[in-house]
Amino acid sequence: MADQLARSVRASADAGSTEGLGTFSASALCGGAALYLGGLTLFGRATVAVWAPFRLGTMLVLLAWLPAAAALPPLAALAGVVVILAAVAAVETWRYSELRRNVRH
Incomplete structure (x- = not known):
């Protein structure tokens, strides 16, 4: 438990670093967001x-x-x-605005 806490403190201290993020962390950051969008896309396909x-x-x-x-x-x-994710949110807000308006009224 203490080892995990120490790693977490070191990671938060590295957030303001000027060194590169590194391949592993960049893969987790970008891959996690891509995986979320993929899951959301498959869920939309399966449900509607x-x-x-x-x-x-x-x-x-x-x-x-x-x-x-x-x-x-x-x-x-x-x-x-x-x-990148804010751009997706903006596109979805604009694209589905008419549909939301019809559902609400």
Whole structure:
């Protein structure tokens, strides 16, 4: 338990580092977000039979971002992933606005 706590404290101290994030951490960051979008896409396909091509495209963008994220400092890599996911949220908000409006009224 103490060893895990020490690792967590070291990881949080490294967040402001100017060194590159590294391949393992970048894979977890970008791969985790891509896996989330993939699961969300498959869930949408299974429940309402709808594919979301922009989510699939975003998965590819996240995987393409992985080498850059590995070389960038941790906060810059995280900021890149946040910008990519915020763009997906904005597209979905705009694309499904009419559908939400019809469901509500």
